[in-house]
Amino acid sequence: MSTLSLTSAFSLLLKRDLVLAYRRRAELVNPMLFFVLVTAMFPLGIGNDAKLIEAVGPGVIWVAALLAALLSLDSMFRSDYDDGSLEQFMLSAHPVSILVLAKILAHWLVTGLPLFIVAPLLAVLLNIPASAIPTLMLTLILGTPVLSLIGSVGVALTVGLRRGGVILSILVLPLYVPVLIFATDAVKTAIVGIPTTAQLSILSAMLVGSLVLAPMATAASLRISLS
Amino acid sequence: MTAAATNTAGTYEAQSLECIRDDRVLFEDLSFGINPGQALVLEGRNGSGKTSLLRILCGIRLPESGKLLWEGEDIFRLGPEFHEHIAYLGHKDGSKLDLTPLENLRIAQGLGKASDGIDLEEALDQVGLYGFEDVPTRNLSAGQQRRLAIARLLVTDAKLWILDEPFTSLDRKGIEHMERLFEGHLNRGGMAAMTTHHRIGFRDEVQLVRINLSER
Numbered sequence: 001m002s003t004l005s006l007t008s009a010f011s012l013l014l015k016r017d018l019v020l021a022y023r024r025r026a027e028l029v030n031p032m033l034f035f036v037l038v039t040a041m042f043p044l045g046i047g048n049d050a051k052l053i054e055a056v057g058p059g060v061i062w063v064a065a066l067l068a069a070l071l072s073l074d075s076m077f078r079s080d081y082d083d084g085s086l087e088q089f090m091l092s093a094h095p096v097s098i099l100v101l102a103k104i105l106a107h108w109l110v111t112g113l114p115l116f117i118v119a120p121l122l123a124v125l126l127n128i129p130a131s132a133i134p135t136l137m138l139t140l141i142l143g144t145p146v147l148s149l150i151g152s153v154g155v156a157l158t159v160g161l162r163r164g165g166v167i168l169s170i171l172v173l174p175l176y177v178p179v180l181i182f183a184t185d186a187v188k189t190a191i192v193g194i195p196t197t198a199q200l201s202i203l204s205a206m207l208v209g210s211l212v213l214a215p216m217a218t219a220a221s222l223r224i225s226l227s
Numbered sequence: 228m229t230a231a232a233t234n235t236a237g238t239y240e241a242q243s244l245e246c247i248r249d250d251r252v253l254f255e256d257l258s259f260g261i262n263p264g265q266a267l268v269l270e271g272r273n274g275s276g277k278t279s280l281l282r283i284l285c286g287i288r289l290p291e292s293g294k295l296l297w298e299g300e301d302i303f304r305l306g307p308e309f310h311e312h313i314a315y316l317g318h319k320d321g322s323k324l325d326l327t328p329l330e331n332l333r334i335a336q337g338l339g340k341a342s343d344g345i346d347l348e349e350a351l352d353q354v355g356l357y358g359f360e361d362v363p364t365r366n367l368s369a370g371q372q373r374r375l376a377i378a379r380l381l382v383t384d385a386k387l388w389i390l391d392e393p394f395t396s397l398d399r400k401g402i403e404h405m406e407r408l409f410e411g412h413l414n415r416g417g418m419a420a421m422t423t424h425h426r427i428g429f430r431d432e433v434q435l436v437r438i439n440l441s442e443r
Contacts, residue, residue: 005340012337016326023325084319091285092338093311093383099338227288 009094010102017106020079031072032114038064039122050127057126058136058187065115065140066176069147070169072111076103076152077159077222086159090226096219104152104215112144128191135190135200139183142203149207149214150175156221179206235299237263239284239387239418244293246279253279254440257293261387264413264434267420268427271440277422278318280440281391284420285315311340314385316393320376324365328356328375331364332382339383350381353408355401369396377405380412388412390421403428 021028042060043053080086089099119140123133154172158164186199238260245255253276261267269277282288284295286302286309295302302309322331332347351360354374356367364372373396380388388409394402406428409419413433429435 005337009337012334016323016330016334019330020323020325079323082319083323084317084321085323087285087287087315087317087319088321088335088338088379090287091310091313091315093307093340094338095307227282 006094006098009092010098013099013102014106017103018109021106021110027075028110031068031111032118034071035064035068035115036118036122038067040125043125043127054127054129054191057123057128058132058184058191060126061119061122061128061136062139062143062180062184062187065119065144066147066173066180068115069111069144069151070172070176072107073148073151073155073168073172074165076107076148076155078155081159081225086222087226090223096222097215100152100156100218100222101215104148104218107152108145108148112148115144116140128187131193132187132190135196136187138200139186139203142200142207143179143183146179146203146206146210147176149210152218153214153221156218156225158225159222160225179203182206235296237386237416237418238298240296240299241284242294242296244280244283244295245291246276246283246288247291248276248279257438259436259438261418261420261436262434263386263416263418265418265436266409266413266429266433267418267436267438269420269422269438269440271442275440277440278391281315281389281420281422282317285313285389286310287315311383312385313387313389314339314380314383315389315391316376316380317391318395320372321379322364322372322375324363326364327361328364328367328378329360331375332378335379336382339385345382345384347382350378351375353381354378355404370398370401373397374401374405377408381408386416387418387420390419390423392422392424394423394425 039060042056046053046056077086080089090096092099116137119136120133123136128136151172154168157171158168161167182199182202186196186203189196189199240260242258244257246253259267269280271277279288283290286295297305297309297312328351329347332350336345336347348360351357354377356371356374356378359367359371364375367375377393393405397405402425410429410433413419427435
């Protein structure tokens, strides 16, 4: 199999998922709206204690991002499973892990990237100092792809179940915890003004690790779910 | 196997397959071969394991025991190299309702082995969907959606067509037309494995291998 047709299959599938997302854009807004609403509600609930809001800010943004990612996960393979497209992927002449990677990338572009874009606005709302916002953005651009990648394995395992939602959360959330810990710690450290190289390096390592391993694990899980 | 190795070109062989579903043995010790130009027709009651067998032949489902050999090699070892030779039409059409027929076919072609010379619009024309290229698949009738799924078979070089009830929701003329398409594929040296509740109206030249799963 030539690499040319493999890359064209990758871009074809990426484009397909983006077109599909665009044609159902009402569903698309859901995770981002959730993210914005949760973070916007927090200062209202806490009251006008600026110090307290600043202290919980990074945690609030990241927990909301985590839950928004979880909310959007199920849509990654659900409709393809229901209409039989997933079977066709498994029978493709190309390695399934590469096709899966295209789907994960598309999923991140429509659910993870919007979070990254609105985050600076919410950071201001949560009183996070401007000096720490670049670090927040960095953690999001490194961390949200990890959420999509790890999540894809969980979705692939549960897509065959009628009501896999609860199992999915139980399966995936513990794996999200390291991302949450290092990302929020990086932002908090940045607020104080200490270098955050260590946390960011670990987040990068998580991204690289999951980028290499998750597509293969997802492909294998899909095979199990379909058989 | 050494003696057979020389003339296994383009053949598909199943050796003593066994399938168990929900603690029930659907079939065991089932062996058969399909050669170029032949069609395997599975018969049997509802629930006798026809769909399961077809999914096993695709490699989507694992048999409890037994071997599947494409040109003498295990299909699970071949992986994608085996998949480029097959096209599967299941109960579900596998088309995206939000995409147009043309977009659906383009993806089907991209997923398969890149084949040149097979025009997507030509394939749509062959299944009687000319003029529907840009209508969202959602707006097509059930029969037309089935025709689109059949068009998917035409856009790759797949030799073995695995068809699970391909004639569902097709009208009488449509069925005849699809039978001619399948015949054409077999006459070009293709192979097919299919289930259907219809009497198959292939002409005599086509070699049928019939297996009845209920009477074994």
